Amino acid sequence: MLTSQRKQRILEVLKRNGQVIAKALSVEFEVSEDTIRRDLRELAAEGQLQRVHGGALPASPAAVDFAGRERIESASKAAIGRAAASMIAPGQIAFVDGGTTAVQLARHLPRDLRATIVTHSPSIAVELAEHAQLEVVMIGGRLFRHSMVNLGAAAIETLSHIRADLFFMGATGVHPQAGLSTGDREEAYVKRAFADHAAETVVLASAEKLHAASAYKIADVTAASTIVVERNTDEALTAPFEALGITIVRA
Numbered sequence: 001m002l003t004s005q006r007k008q009r010i011l012e013v014l015k016r017n018g019q020v021i022a023k024a025l026s027v028e029f030e031v032s033e034d035t036i037r038r039d040l041r042e043l044a045a046e047g048q049l050q051r052v053h054g055g056a057l058p059a060s061p062a063a064v065d066f067a068g069r070e071r072i073e074s075a076s077k078a079a080i081g082r083a084a085a086s087m088i089a090p091g092q093i094a095f096v097d098g099g100t101t102a103v104q105l106a107r108h109l110p111r112d113l114r115a116t117i118v119t120h121s122p123s124i125a126v127e128l129a130e131h132a133q134l135e136v137v138m139i140g141g142r143l144f145r146h147s148m149v150n151l152g153a154a155a156i157e158t159l160s161h162i163r164a165d166l167f168f169m170g171a172t173g174v175h176p177q178a179g180l181s182t183g184d185r186e187e188a189y190v191k192r193a194f195a196d197h198a199a200e201t202v203v204l205a206s207a208e209k210l211h212a213a214s215a216y217k218i219a220d221v222t223a224a225s226t227i228v229v230e231r232n233t234d235e236a237l238t239a240p241f242e243a244l245g246i247t248i249v250r251a
Helices: 003-017 022-029 033-045 066-070 075-085 100-107 122-127 153-159 185-196 235-243
Strands: 049-052 055-058 093-096 116-119 135-138 142-144 149-151 164-170 173-175 179-182 198-204 216-219 226-229 247-250
Touching: 003 022, 003 033, 003 049, 003 055, 022 033, 033 049, 033 055, 075 100, 075 198, 075 226, 093 100, 100 122, 100 164, 100 198, 116 122, 122 135, 149 153, 149 185, 153 185, 164 185, 179 185, 185 198, 185 216, 226 235, 235 247
Parallel strands: 093 116, 093 164, 116 135, 164 198, 198 226, 226 247
Antiparallel strands: 049 055, 142 149, 173 179, 179 216
């Protein structure tokens, strides 16, 4: 079997099973585990999968920068944002992550809502500028242009002094075993700080992020009390999360 054929078969197994195990592939293809590991390294470099100990998981396709994602009109993102916005009660303090789905959350907040929104996203702050009843707290730091959020030690230090009722998290990977993940190390640190200082974490997850993984782990998936998904998301995708005690909200 040619290397290209073997790689294609690996991707087929990954799509079918949701994971691949290097040892099992070496037996199936009658090659060494070193050969399989090399294949996995090369496929990972191409963005085709995410390597994990002993094998690989599907790579999150959510790698386009913020401007590119914003140009993609998505009724499902709007629905997820609307459902998330309805969870914020008057008087609460809510952390809102960056990302295009979080922007939809901001757009669907009632104009008469009296609450406090804490965000490290300039895009979220701008969306809320005309909500006169909202107190908007901006977390400063170094601007990470890919996601249009502020990162760094200053952001984490500020967060350590705030206790929120809810954190609405964006993640590029949401996996029952691999946990919540994202593609940037510093971004993972800040998301973890948000989660650590909120009573509940709500993950906003379009279908392509479920059962996918990115390079940097934010937390175990059980750090989320709720995951908001598209209404028509296959129950086979959500069942493993419900088995862990996580509430699934279909938007």
